[in-house]
Amino acid sequence: MSTVLRSIRAAYCTQAVVDWLALEIETARPTQFQWLQRTLADHFGDGKRTYIDSIDADASGATTRFLVRLNDDHCRTVDTVRAALAALDQRHTLVGPALVKLLEVSLDFYPKDDQARAYLPLLVARLQTSLEAAGGTSHRLVGPTKRAEHLDSTDTPDPRRTLYINNKLDPLAWRVYYKITDRDQTLPRDQHRARVEFTLQGVGLHQYGINTVDDLAALDFGDFGHLLHFRQFKPLPDLIANMKPELAQLVQHATRRDRNMISLYPFGLHAYRRYNTGKHAGKPRNGGHPELRKHSTHTTADAELNQLVRNRLHDLTQFFTQNWNEK
Incomplete structure (x- = not known):
């Protein structure tokens, strides 16, 4: 096993992406979330739904404040995000800056061949067991059919299940898992991959100076390197x-x-x-x-994994802020 897992660079293509971005927006006049949803559906035109939550809505469901959740296809770059906000502003007139409420960054390992694909569970095991996650608590395994199981210091994570560290509403949380589905749909075989991700919200964002979309434009994702630090x-x-x-x-x-x-x-x-x-x-x-x-x-x-993290986060900075041309 160790021979295969030491050759990650040769066996796997790695990529870091912004997987989810949640923004709080305010409109000049009360409206219902469905109208904003329709605006973004027309804007993106890909048939993929954007999740929008109303904040403090009245009995009719109308309000001026909304939480817009953009998935990886809709927040590929900061310009993609700004274009979506411009579309909303044109139809609904936005008031003030869009506030960043949640940022999720994922690191994916795509197998280059069938042999690497067969060893994906072992790679997931390596990621689950070697992620330092400094200060993390509430380590637990979830799914696919068993109820959540909290780990103690004698347990070994199961690569067939998702490892969660910290809780959903914490400022910082991690997940490590074998990704074979996306939005409840089974992925094509060539999209199966190992994934490790972290989510920042609230003070977790503020400590990196992230408050508005403009802050994302100046973001150096390399500053998150210590959040994906691995040991052996x-x-x-x-x-x-x-x-x-x-x-x-x-x-x-x-x-x-x-x-x-x-x-x-x-x-x-x-x-x-x-x-x-x-x-x-x-x-x-x-x-x-x-x-x-x-x-x-x-x-x-773990020098190999940590160098991969640094390289991919550097690439993400360049791509997300459009310091190279989008392919």
């Missing part, structure tokens, strides 16, 4: 180098029995506590205070 265990010789002989022997024995053990380990589930060396050094019983580390000293950055 150190090579076995380095891993056991400073261990007591008995423990090193146990680790060697375990890896001989199960060669997947080192790669199938949920790093993001653990808060590693070590005792500091400052003024309050020592264990709690001696008056010391433990410090919380993001990751175990037995791990190291």
Whole structure:
């Protein structure tokens, strides 16, 4: 397994996209969401529905404030978004700037051949177990037929199910999964892929200076690189180098029995506590205070995955802000 997964660059095409963008808009006169929906349907002309929620609507369903959810086809670039807002403004007269309420960014791994396609579940497993997701909580597996199952530090994620980290309304949340459907429709086989994504909303957006659509035009997606940071265990010789002989022997024995053990380990589930060396050094019983580390000293950055993340986020910045010509 490890031989295949170490050659991600050779086996998979990778792409980062803005998958969802939610905007709050205000119209000059009260109206119903269906009229805005029809305007965008005419504008995009692709038969794909735009989801629009009314905010504080009256008994007739009319209001001046709406939440417009644009999918990846309708928010490919900042100019695509601006054109959609211009279409709404022409028919309904918008008041003030459109406010960004949610931004979802996805990184996709498309197999280049049948062999890579066969190993997609193993790639999903690698992504699920090695995503650092610093500060993440509420790790759980959802679907396809089983109810949500919360993970503890002894569980291994299941690549056939979606791994969720944090909750739907949190400022930051992650998902890792094997994508074979889109909007409840089965995708063609050549569109099956491994996907890892993060969603920002509320203060999660504000800390990156994202408030309006104009802020998106100046956005450097590379600033999100740490949100898609991956780790892996150190090579076995380095891993056991400073261990007591008995423990090193146990680790060697375990890896001989199960060669997947080192790669199938949920790093993001653990808060590693070590005792500091400052003024309050020592264990709690001696008056010391433990410090919380993001990751175990037995791990190291996954250089291949992290470089792919940096490259694709750089490409997304160039494409989304139209610093190269849209293909």
